[in-house]
Amino acid sequence: MNNIKNKFSIKDLENLTGIKAHTIRIWEKRYNLLKPKRTGTNIRYYDLASFQKLLNVSYLNNNGYKISKIATIKEQEIPDLVRKIASESNLESHAINAFKLSMLNFDQALFYNTYESLLKEMDFEDTFYEIFIPLLTEIGLLWQTDTISPAHEHFLTSLLRQKILINTEKVQSKQINKSTKTFVLYLPENEIHELGLMFINHQLVSKGYQSIFLGFSVPMESLKDLQNYYDEIIYVSYFTVKPEKADIDDYLKDFSKLLVNTTNTELWVLGHMLNSIDLDNLPSGISPFNSIQSLIDKV
Template sequence: MNNIKNRFSIKDLENLTGIKAHTIRIWEKRYNLLEPKRTETNIRYYDLASFQKLLNVSYLNNNGFKISKIATIDEKKIPVLVREIAAESNLESHAINAFKLAMLNFDQALFYKTYESLLEEKAFHDIFYDIFIPLLTEIGLLWQTDTISTAHEHFITSLLRQKILINTEKIQSQQTNNSTKTFVLYLPDNEIHELGLMFINHQIVSKGYQSIFLGQSVPLESLTDLQRYYDEVIYLSYFTIKPEKEHIAKYITDFDKLLLKNPKTEFWILGQMLNSIDIDKLPSGMRAFKSIQSLIKEL
């Protein structure tokens, strides 16, 4: 099956660029900025070149260029102008657009080129906060609206995972750990969204703590094994889609009974599934965080 996205509806363009369909139509009719194509059954669609052009037009517009002015610029010069502005100003939106294009084209070379250019300006943790977190939010919305396929999502997240692992390994290979505190990072049963947890692991290691990363879908019972090896343990988990709303309360109760008997043991949690419970009523030894940033500040 061919998963490359090369035909876009006007709704797809709205989802991908954030520009309202109504505005796209005005730009198209008044300034001839886009030329929609038609299928054999006369259904309008836009090709990949139109999507890329719209991203560039939007970028110029957000950087002070009027649409009437952009419409007069030679089409081949628009990407050049965008690169010049990006080199002199805020890179975030340009980089996110480039990563989205890389995702849609399954273009690893564009991903690496964009990432390397960011490294010239930013440290890895800043790239994650400023670029990767907003990018992942957009990808989630694009997947939910069926604008991209599962193949697109897996392609880009595997590349992001690779960068987190490489940067974590760099720190671990150079660092001597003298901390008595051990963090154990894991995801609950059937939870597979691990990028956020992987970055938290990177930050924990960078601050000199012992960290054990267990990854996806770990049963509660198996966590007890860690307490035989370490005296002071902080379990840390990220609830993105699991446990489900109706099961979170029981999960927390079970964790409390099974793992928080030792006063030196704690449980730190974050993720959108926590919105379904009252975090002010968590058992002693448990802490909830609203974001990765707020958790990292506590380290």
């Protein structure tokens, strides 16, 4: 059974490339850059080749090429020109497009080749901050708008998870620093989006901190067990979809009462769901962060 997504609406193209549907139609009619197909019931759609071409056209346009100029370039020469520009500058945008293609095609080889090319130009940490975080943000939006299926998201995130684990293992042998802090990383119950938390674990371990990664869907009550073993704990959590808006305030209040009951215990939290609450009136001992980088900077 062929699971590759090979039919796209113009709204799909807008979501995937960031180019407005109105602009796509102009490029199509005025410059003949795309040639939509039609189903048996006369509904317009675009194939995978059209999507790939639009990514390349957008890339060239963002790098100073006018659409009128791009329209004169032979179709088979466009990918070569994109690769040439990407090798000289703006590697990030090209890599994100390549990862999108690998996701839509379930193409592991393209993912690995793109990743290895990036590592020739930057280290893993920079790759995650500059490529993977923007990519994951886009993937989240694509999933919300039904442009991609859960299978696409799981395919990509499983490969990213693999890379984080490999790189975390590489830094595990670093000597633990003399800090008395122990970081305990967990996700609340029914929260399963762990990539951000995994990368925080990598960053903490690479800096020599004691970091205990508990993973997803951890009951609050079970966290109290850690306090029998460590004197100074900073719990770190990532609220992507849980707790739900109506429950976040109560969750944080309960956490504060149950766990942040000494001067040596804190909760550091980040994630999309924090947008739903008043961050200026959080319970004592709970600190919000707007990004992974800002959290790591405080360590």
